[in-house]
Amino acid sequence: MSPEKATIGDMTNETRDVHRETSGFWRTQEMFLIQEVTNLIGKGLYFDQVARGALHLMSEMLGLNRGRIVLKSQDEDVYRIAYSYGLTTAEAARGRYQLGEGVTGSVIQAGHLVIVQDIDKEPTFLGRAVERSRLPEGVVSFLACPIRVEDRTVGALACHRIRHRDRPLQDDVRILKIVATLLGQLLTLNDRLDRRMRAIEAREPLAKPSDQAARYGIVGEAPALLRAIAQIEQVADATASVLLLGESGTGKELFAHALHAAGPRKSKPFMKVNCAAIPESLFESELFGHERGAFTGATEARAGWFEQASGGTIFLDEIGEMPLLLQTKLLRTLQEGVVMRLGGKREIRVDMRLVAATNRDLSLAVERGDFREDLFYRLNVIPIQLPSLSQRAADIPQLARHFLNRANASNRREVALTADAMHYLSEQPWPGNVRQLSNFIERLVLLASAPVLGRVEVASLLADRAFDIAAPRQRPPEAHFAPAAMPVRPYLPVKSHTSDDLRRALELSGGNKARAAQQLGLTERQFFYRLKKLGLEPARS
Numbered sequence: 001m002s003p004e005k006a007t008i009g010d011m012t013n014e015t016r017d018v019h020r021e022t023s024g025f026w027r028t029q030e031m032f033l034i035q036e037v038t039n040l041i042g043k044g045l046y047f048d049q050v051a052r053g054a055l056h057l058m059s060e061m062l063g064l065n066r067g068r069i070v071l072k073s074q075d076e077d078v079y080r081i082a083y084s085y086g087l088t089t090a091e092a093a094r095g096r097y098q099l100g101e102g103v104t105g106s107v108i109q110a111g112h113l114v115i116v117q118d119i120d121k122e123p124t125f126l127g128r129a130v131e132r133s134r135l136p137e138g139v140v141s142f143l144a145c146p147i148r149v150e151d152r153t154v155g156a157l158a159c160h161r162i163r164h165r166d167r168p169l170q171d172d173v174r175i176l177k178i179v180a181t182l183l184g185q186l187l188t189l190n191d192r193l194d195r196r197m198r199a200i201e202a203r204e205p206l207a208k209p210s211d212q213a214a215r216y217g218i219v220g221e222a223p224a225l226l227r228a229i230a231q232i233e234q235v236a237d238a239t240a241s242v243l244l245l246g247e248s249g250t251g252k253e254l255f256a257h258a259l260h261a262a263g264p265r266k267s268k269p270f271m272k273v274n275c276a277a278i279p280e281s282l283f284e285s286e287l288f289g290h291e292r293g294a295f296t297g298a299t300e301a302r303a304g305w306f307e308q309a310s311g312g313t314i315f316l317d318e319i320g321e322m323p324l325l326l327q328t329k330l331l332r333t334l335q336e337g338v339v340m341r342l343g344g345k346r347e348i349r350v351d352m353r354l355v356a357a358t359n360r361d362l363s364l365a366v367e368r369g370d371f372r373e374d375l376f377y378r379l380n381v382i383p384i385q386l387p388s389l390s391q392r393a394a395d396i397p398q399l400a401r402h403f404l405n406r407a408n409a410s411n412r413r414e415v416a417l418t419a420d421a422m423h424y425l426s427e428q429p430w431p432g433n434v435r436q437l438s439n440f441i442e443r444l445v446l447l448a449s450a451p452v453l454g455r456v457e458v459a460s461l462l463a464d465r466a467f468d469i470a471a472p473r474q475r476p477p478e479a480h481f482a483p484a485a486m487p488v489r490p491y492l493p494v495k496s497h498t499s500d501d502l503r504r505a506l507e508l509s510g511g512n513k514a515r516a517a518q519q520l521g522l523t524e525r526q527f528f529y530r531l532k533k534l535g536l537e538p539a540r541s
């Protein structure tokens with residue numbers, strides 16, 4: 001018996017649980033594997049951890065055994081097994097290949113995936129690391145996939161596979177490709193980080209994130225925001241796709257633009273496409289373009305957005321709304337770097353950086369079959385989470401001042417807010433995030449009846465049309481992150497207003513308590529209760 005731990009791929013049909021034979025079971029296993037690998041990447045971009053974890057999971061979850069990652073040796077001109085799972089130390093140490101040598105060496109040289117159906121019948125298969133006697137008795141296959149950093153092949157991800165199993169070969173190949181892509185992207189990021197660190201060590205002056213942020217028009221200093229800005233800067237020069245995650249109005253478009261502006265493509269086009277806003281029938285021709293006569297009304301050939309964005313960046317907002325058919329085409333474009341116009345016969349090379357954004361939980365959409373799994377993982381290589389405004393409430397006064405200056409300048413006004421009013425703004429929930437705050441300040445400036453507005457005026461304006469203002473611009477029907485609507489009258493603690501506030505409201509309303517209450521965003525009952533608490537008026541029954 002093989003001394004190695006039995007894993008799914010090595011089990012016989014008889015011992016395999018009947019449930020495991022369904023493709024649903026394998027989808028769940030795949031999802032779990034890829035989610036775990038992505039989580040490992042999210043824990044800090046440590047290649048060692050991710051590499052070991054991925055090989056372990058490939059074996060345990062999918063039966064892709066004796067996985068190994070072959071990379072160039074640091075000090076010699078040879079490729080060697082840098083990470084492995086299910087190999088003894090001696091076996092791993094034997095795994096050394098010249099470029100072009102054996103199956104592994106030729107995968108690295110040619111940059112193509114190789115599938116050896118039966119290792120016993122393939123003359124180029126060296127069997128150098130693991131002896132045949134250590135492998136299962138039946139037909140054993142070997143899969144090897146190149147790992148790329150940008151356009152260079154830097155190594156290979158390979159594993160053994162029982163030839164006859166209840167899972168199609170192409171599914172294993174697909175997963176191997178996804179994992180190899182993730183590893184390649186991670187190596188690319190690490191490469192960039194290394195270079196950056198070297199620049200810091202060489203005392204190259206680097207702009208502080210907040211200086212940079214100011215340049216991109218991003219206001220705020222909360223750690224979660226600065227982290228997102230630092231991530232943007234780290235990956236600005238890379239080619240991998242970026243996925244911006246965050247509630248509506250948190251600044252995803254602003255960040256997409258910052259990414260474009262921070263990278264080498266800044267002088268080239270930045271195209272924004274809102275996938276939720278395009279009718280499905282037009283989507284394909286808008287994105288991929290069309291040839292003359294491709295459909296009725298196509299009197300002229302037209303380049304699609306991918307072509308138009310070539311050399312620059314394309315921002316696909318609300319990517320979760322993209323129809324499945326187009327997801328397949330998008331994946332191909334990302335993989336091959338080409339588009340085919342509608343009605344066209346030739347492939348057109350495009351070179352654009354893709355930034356996608358969503359306020360939905362795409363992994364749920366994948367589970368429901370609304371979003372392609374392989375596209376999700378392709379997009380999710382660099383996920384960047386933007387904090388909601390309530391998660392960075394300390395930034396609200398700075399943001400409010402920024403929007404106040406802007407609204408004053410564009411409306412030729414000089415409206416100011418008291419410190420108390422600023423404080424009040426910081427306490428509000430802002431479910432529509434920065435967009436809601438910005439719209440509210442604009443309204444405040446336009447409707448201000450005095451040059452200086454205090455808490456009372458701000459509160460009354462916010463309460464006045466709270467529901468309108470609170471509504472996020474778009475609320476997808478199944479939005480996972482979608483914020484709850486602000487209640488028409490937000491909850492207010494009993495001490496929400498000072499006696500001055502109450503007196504002033506009464507003065508402004510000419511003593512009309514109902515109107516005073518309304519101005520403060522209170523019910524009459526709440527207003528009387530506060531008057532009583534402050535000893536100003538007996539409460540009504």
Ligand SMILES: Nc1ncnc2c1ncn2[C@@H]1O[C@H](COP(=O)(O)OP(=O)(O)OP(=O)(O)O)[C@@H](O)[C@H]1O
Pocket residue numbers: 217218219220246247248249250251252253254255317359434435438473474
């Ligand atoms: N940190 C910030 N500093 C300054 N302005 C900001 C910031 N974040 C967002 N904004 C502003 O708030 C508004 C909404 O931002 P943006 O459109 O980028 O959000 P979004 O997340 O893309 O929203 P949606 O998901 O609804 O498309 C814009 O006017 C943007 O300039």
